[in-house]
Amino acid sequence: xxxxxxxVLIVVGSVLFHVLSPWWSTPIASNWNYIDxxxxxxFWITGTVFSAVVLFMAYCVxxxxxxxxxxxxxxxxxxxxxSWLTGVTAVGVAALLAPGLIxxxxxxxxxxxxxxxxxxxxxxxxxxxLPGKDGRLGTSNARFIGPDNPLGIDPHDPNGRDDVxxxxxxxxxxxGKPVRVLLRSIDVIxxxxxxxxxxxxxxxxxxxxxxxxxPTRTGTFEVLCAELCGIGxxxxxxxxxxxxxQDYTAWLQQQSTFAxxxxxxxxxxxxxxxxxxxP
Numbered sequence: 001x002x003x004x005x006x007x008v009l010i011v012v013g014s015v016l017f018h019v020l021s022p023w024w025s026t027p028i029a030s031n032w033n034y035i036d037x038x039x040x041x042x043f044w045i046t047g048t049v050f051s052a053v054v055l056f057m058a059y060c061v062x063x064x065x066x067x068x069x070x071x072x073x074x075x076x077x078x079x080x081x082x083s084w085l086t087g088v089t090a091v092g093v094a095a096l097l098a099p100g101l102i103x104x105x106x107x108x109x110x111x112x113x114x115x116x117x118x119x120x121x122x123x124x125x126x127x128x129x130l131p132g133k134d135g136r137l138g139t140s141n142a143r144f145i146g147p148d149n150p151l152g153i154d155p156h157d158p159n160g161r162d163d164v165x166x167x168x169x170x171x172x173x174x175x176g177k178p179v180r181v182l183l184r185s186i187d188v189i190x191x192x193x194x195x196x197x198x199x200x201x202x203x204x205x206x207x208x209x210x211x212x213x214x215p216t217r218t219g220t221f222e223v224l225c226a227e228l229c230g231i232g233x234x235x236x237x238x239x240x241x242x243x244x245x246q247d248y249t250a251w252l253q254q255q256s257t258f259a260x261x262x263x264x265x266x267x268x269x270x271x272x273x274x275x276x277x278x279p
């Protein structure tokens with residue numbers, strides 16, 4: 001009886017924890033309500049199955065407990081029971097997969113008016129690239145990566161000359177405008193994750209992955225790496241700031257373009273003055 005009661009309390013406690021969890025009060029900073037809806041559907045399906053299985057175990061523990069004079073019934077197999085279990089399991093798996101496939105389609109179907117922003121990961125920092133006045137990002141290649149070109153932007157591509165380069169500092173985005181996020185890694189596997197945006201995607205060396213979202217609330221949001229990427233993984237954090245248009249424009253004007261970062265230094269004005277020789 002005590003074991004059966006404990007199993008029932010586990011179910012009740014799990015349901016109460018889900019309903020009263022502070023996860024529900026997490027601020028949503030994007031238009032992806034459908035992701036939260038999918039999570040709710042998943043919780044309902046898995047929670048129902050979990051509750052049914054544990055309550056059935058509690059019933060079995062109580063109903064078939066040891067009693068003097070009682071004997072167990074042995075039934076090696078039951079085709080009817082196996083058919084029911086197979087059918088119910090198939091329906092449950094389909095119910096879990098279908099919402100995810102629909103959401104994935106929305107996750108990667110980018111609006112035509114979305115602005116491209118590139119996120120570049122490396123051990124253990126985040127860097128970003130935004131299009132310049134031409135509204136287009138230049139091409140990039142790992143063979144161009146160097147001290148003066150940490151993102152590997154193609155110096156021969158004119159579209160990349162005005163690209164805005166933000167290395168190891170905060171990324172700013174304008175509120176209310178869709179953004180297509182291009183994800184690239186230059187060393188190992190990383191994962192770009194902003195919990196409040198409901199945005200998460202692996203970053204694979206040699207491959208460009210992407211997703212999109214529309215920031216709908218100004219504020220500061222933390223970027224995490226959700227893939228173990230080495231000894232400094234826990235410290236690979238960043239910040240995305242969603243600004244109003246005025247603040248975003250002011251921030252953008254303070255950033256350097258790839259052309260400015262790759263320009264040769266002027267040394268003519270740095271020559272030291274000559275000193276007169278003592279008689």
